[in-house]
Amino acid sequence: MSRDAASRYEIPGQLQQLLLDFTVSCLVERPADLVDFAADYFAQLRQRRQQQQHNQQTGGLVAGSAAHGNGHGPESDDSMLTDESDEPSPESLANRFNRRKSVFAESYDPEGDDDEGEKVVHPKSDQQRHRLAEAVKNIFIFRSLDPDQVQDVLDAMFEKTVDSGDYVIRQGDDGDNFYVIDRGAFHIYVASDTEPTKRLVGQYEDSGSFGELALMYNMPRAATVQAMSHGSLWAMDRTTFRRIILKTACKKRKMYETLLETVPMLRALTSYERMNVADALNPRTFEDGECIIRQGDVADGMYFVETGTVRITVAGENDVEVEVSRVTKGGYVGELALVTHRPRAASAYCVGPVRLAFLDVQAFERLMGPCMNIMKRNIDDYEDQLIRIFGSRFNMSDFR
Numbered sequence: 001m002s003r004d005a006a007s008r009y010e011i012p013g014q015l016q017q018l019l020l021d022f023t024v025s026c027l028v029e030r031p032a033d034l035v036d037f038a039a040d041y042f043a044q045l046r047q048r049r050q051q052q053q054h055n056q057q058t059g060g061l062v063a064g065s066a067a068h069g070n071g072h073g074p075e076s077d078d079s080m081l082t083d084e085s086d087e088p089s090p091e092s093l094a095n096r097f098n099r100r101k102s103v104f105a106e107s108y109d110p111e112g113d114d115d116e117g118e119k120v121v122h123p124k125s126d127q128q129r130h131r132l133a134e135a136v137k138n139i140f141i142f143r144s145l146d147p148d149q150v151q152d153v154l155d156a157m158f159e160k161t162v163d164s165g166d167y168v169i170r171q172g173d174d175g176d177n178f179y180v181i182d183r184g185a186f187h188i189y190v191a192s193d194t195e196p197t198k199r200l201v202g203q204y205e206d207s208g209s210f211g212e213l214a215l216m217y218n219m220p221r222a223a224t225v226q227a228m229s230h231g232s233l234w235a236m237d238r239t240t241f242r243r244i245i246l247k248t249a250c251k252k253r254k255m256y257e258t259l260l261e262t263v264p265m266l267r268a269l270t271s272y273e274r275m276n277v278a279d280a281l282n283p284r285t286f287e288d289g290e291c292i293i294r295q296g297d298v299a300d301g302m303y304f305v306e307t308g309t310v311r312i313t314v315a316g317e318n319d320v321e322v323e324v325s326r327v328t329k330g331g332y333v334g335e336l337a338l339v340t341h342r343p344r345a346a347s348a349y350c351v352g353p354v355r356l357a358f359l360d361v362q363a364f365e366r367l368m369g370p371c372m373n374i375m376k377r378n379i380d381d382y383e384d385q386l387i388r389i390f391g392s393r394f395n396m397s398d399f400r
């Protein structure tokens with residue numbers, strides 16, 4: 001090589017350490033086939049790095065309750081069981097992942113995706129179509145679709161039956177399908193570098209959906225999902241998912257990401273759970289003076305304040321409304337009646353234009369469990385405030 005050529009080749013900073021580590025592994029392991037060993041070695045290295053990046057993106061994925069549908073996390077420490085069944089060890093998981101060719105070379109940019117793809121139709125009986133329509137009704141990421149898109153989704157989904165013990169998704173694999181549960185029980189397990197034995201982090205029972213993360217973020221599967229009973233799933237292939245769902249779902253998650261990070265109460269949720277809240281939120285805008293919530297009404301949901309100020313009033317003596325507090329960005333209104341299952345205990349009005357994010361009562365019940373203690377503590381504060389304003393004759397138990 002000429003001096004000129006040599007000066008053109010820059011040695012990447014990591015190369016020396018990388019080769020050194022590899023050489024040491026070869027000397028220690030003394031593999032029979034060096035090429036096979038090298039292929040496995042570097043593939044594992046890459047998988048560990050992808051998993052780390054993924055964990056960073058999803059905030060370290062702390063255990064909690066699984067969201068979507070009726071997925072719920074283990075209630076007690078006892079249920080955080082380590083499963084010693086036939087689940088492969090993380091090493092063999094990594095190896096299996098490494099043997100597979102990754103289909104995700106690129107990272108997805110929803111704005112730049114104009115790939116319309118082929119429309120997929122899986123014929124279905126009337127009975128199947130009916131069951132499918134029921135199953136997708138409560139899937140948050142389908143709710144923002146227009147009727148044509150919903151039709152395409154229904155056409156593209158195909159039924160997959162499973163038996164107890166079947167693995168639907170294995171952590172570390174490439175993402176192929178997105179799944180909506182028709183019926184059956186499923187466990188969710190996660191293993192990590194720091195905790196290599198897989199841990200039960202949540203479960204689904206007869207409803208919910210999973211498998212969107214790998215398809216949305218071009219990452220390996222973040223969790224293992226195993227059937228715990230005979231069951232049936234509706235699957236949608238990756239191309240259709242990207243064509244119909246991805247753009248809307250990514251935009252919504254992005255749109256609410258900042259809001260959800262500014263609501264202190266939601267710190268009780270994992271970042272994965274917050275993403276599911278983002279899927280479930282809907283924007284509502286109000287003009288100055290408009291009534292958002294009316295005291296005595298039946299509650300249909302709660303609101304997070306995105307911009308503007310909300311005035312809370314309570315009807316006191318002779319039904320005269322007295323302002324008891326104001327809520328601004330990062331705050332929320334309308335949770336009390338959902339916690340107490342009573343009519344609205346106060347009214348809420350806009351001070352200037354207000355933009356809110358609405359979470360309906362079903363989504364509230366599925367997703368806000370981990371915040372319940374914080375909300376209950378805040379309700380005790382309301383009681384103190386009301387007693388201060390109206391005197392001790394005011395009794396919150398009227399509302400509980």
Ligand code: 1OR
Nearest residue numbers: 061062064065066210211212213214221222223
């Ligand atoms: P996926 O494509 O990565 C596995 O394939 C699926 O399990 C994943 O999409 C989610 O749909 C679903 N962390 C990561 N994935 C989860 C989790 C989860 N729960 C369900 N899935 N949790 C964090 C665990 C540390 C549980 C949060 C409550």
